[in-house]
Amino acid sequence: MNTDEFLSQYAEGQRDFSGSDLSKADLGQVDLKQVTLWRANLSKANLTGTNLSRADLLGANLSDANLSGATLCGANLSDANLSGAVLQGANLHGTIYNQETQFPKNFSPTKAEALKIAPHTLLAGANLSGLDLDKAHLSGANLNRADLWKTSLKEAYLNEANLRKASLIGADLRGADLRKADLKHSNLLGADLSSANLLEIDFEGALYDETTRFPQDFEPTEAQMYLIAPAVSLREASLSGADLSGADLSGADLRGAKLSQANLFGIDFSKANLSEASLSKASLWEAELSGADLREADLTEADLWLSVLRGADLSRANLSKANLFGADLSSTNLEATSFEGALYDVSTQFPEGFNQAKCGAYLIAPGVSLPGINLSGADLRGADLRGADLSKANLFGTNLNSTNLEAASLQEAVYDVSTQFPEGFDPIEHGAYLISPGASLQGVNLSGADLSQAYLSKVNLFGTDLRFANLEAAYFEEALYDVSTQFPEGFDPIEHNAYLIAPSVSLPEVNLSGADLRGADLSKADLSKADLSKANLWGSNLSEANLEGANLEGASLVGTNLTDTNLNQANLNGANLRGADLAGAILNGSNLSEIDLEEANLSGALMPDGTVHP
Template structure:
């Protein structure tokens, strides 16, 4: 058997090292990304701070190995022996640790988000301050392990998962999964659902964005309106599954030959034609919908947080109660759109056409509306504190009862705007166009300086 000299500093990323003897108690040189150590003996090896992202370490022997601060994100550690290994501060995001032996392994403050720990042997595991959010704990034995300081938000477990007496995983934010499970509307994004039994489960409107469902069983499950963007459903059983109004993109992986479009699912991608679709209450947070055509579509109550809708055709769209916080709507056409009660806080609405749109009761605090056309738009009872309207056209806008505290209205055109009961405390109205004929009354809240600018004294 040949012995590799790691002190030579050679790069080993993408290398296959099967059959090679790896020296122990030596410091390996980077870069070890995607290296193949399957079944190798790395007992006692010094891998401190090494980059082993997506490396194959399945069935490798890593007993007492120094893996502090190592990058093992996406690595395959299936069946590996990590007994007494030190993985303090290690990055194990989306790593496959299924069936791994981790007796007495040190994982203090390790990052195990989205990791697969299915059927792993975790006796004596030390998890102080570790992050297991979205991890797969199916059939894992966590009895005797102190999880007080461990984050297991969105982690999944099964009826066979063992926890310490008195520990309630549900109150800690974890989800019980199994056949006939009801998880409708739940956020399971980035969660490791590898091999999960979800037959006949209710997953209506569930956010499965970027989740790993490979090898799972979704036969007869209801995924109506589910978000499957970036999800891995390769080798997943989908017989009898309901996918009406579910959404996916080009990164979503389905079993070979499976056509989600024929099942009523929608492809979400820039410039796609989705005129008149009914996607009410859908979760499309962070999706790229730039230049998409959603004219006349129904997205009432949809979660569109941080979505990219720049340049989109949104004429006459229904967005009542939708969450558009942080969304990019720059250069979008929202003519006659209904956004009543929507959350647009922090949204980018620059150069947006909002002519005759309904923005009543919206939360537009901190929104960027520079150069937007709001001609004849309704913003009654809207929260517009800190919004930036510079360069915009606010001709005949209905601001009745709105709060514009600290808003930037410098040099804007408010010709014939309705400003009854508007709170303009701290707003910048310098050089704003407010000719005779603007609607106002004594209930308008101005500072004395603002009153002098808008309603000069006769003296």
């Protein structure tokens, strides 16, 4: 087959070109996603920049082919020959291969994030959906939480494999060897396990439905599995983190069920009994809950975006910090329901006469005033917050992707590395502060800020104002503060393992590696055997300090005051002492070779050789 014929047939919708001879073919920059080239000959072919995502290249000959810049995400390279191939810039994220796959010399498929299909391999959380893994050797493999949606695993070797919480929806497991495999809490909706070897399998909490096929005489209820169907009894069932998106559980008995952090997108819970059920942090996007019994249910931080709750009973339920954007709560019983910190928008429908603002819920809309609001973990994608006042807001882990923040005030708001902002939006330019390990918050005003559960490890808090701040469960391990730092009344930073940086402090063997100590006053401090490697001590005062045996490797000591400082046996390798004042310092036992001492003052210092510098 020549190149033109191949491309013409592909354009017409043909995808199976198994066994084709395309050696030396020019297929550069072509979109060939999901093509089947099973055992095809592509030796010396030009595939630069070609899209081969999810292509079936099992047993294909790709020797000496040029795959630079090609996309092979999710492709099957099992048994393929890529010896001599050019893979510079190629994307192999999620590509699968096996022990028979031949790669170019010195190429590391692991570094390229390809996935090895082999016994005892680590594939936890891997996306293997829709792949052909028939007869694959995966005995003892770790497939915990792996996505195997509609994956073909016919006659696969999965004995003793870890398939806990794996998604096997619609998977074909006919004839598979699953002896002693762990399928606890796995999802087997629509899966075919007929003729599979299920000897000594742990199925506790696994999900199945009326379309799941088992070997003859296998009884799933005896294996402690959960049937997902209308009107079933799942009272007090343990379904935390389960993927039940799109499932029909209308009229089901789920009293006291554990569904926290479950994916319940589009689920039908109409007229279901969910009283006292735990649904905290569950995703209930577009869920049908009309007429459901949710009395005393825990829906804290649940995402109820566009969900329908008409006529539901939510009396005494907890919806604190829940997302109610577009939710329909009309004619719902909200007697004694908790809405503290819940979010709603102009499209949310409440029962007539219900005052949501008095219940502690927050309206998310243009121009709202929400200073100091805790929006940690909230999903605000696409929300309209033009001109809103979010000063001092807690935005830890908040998803603001595609949110309209035009003219919004984020002055003194706090965020972390997991916060997502709209493309091109710079929170620092808008006055917000990044809270992350090692960050500098020197002189920052965080008075009254909500820093609950903040990770402030090794943060510089010199002169920071934390009065009236909420520091509940905040982590201060190795944070630095000085006498001008202001904490809330009754808060003891030392009890939280923070370090006071001040004259005469005793910090022997302290770990201050990489710390920002610019301009700090540590005169007469005891820092013997302290780890100050790569610390920034530019312009600091360490006069008369005890640094005996301290590790100062790679530290910046530019312009530092080290007069009469004890540096006996200190490690100064690679330290920068340019312009430092070392008058009268004790340097015996220290190696000063390869150290930058330009413009440093060494008058009266005791040198490593025992002499006194003139």
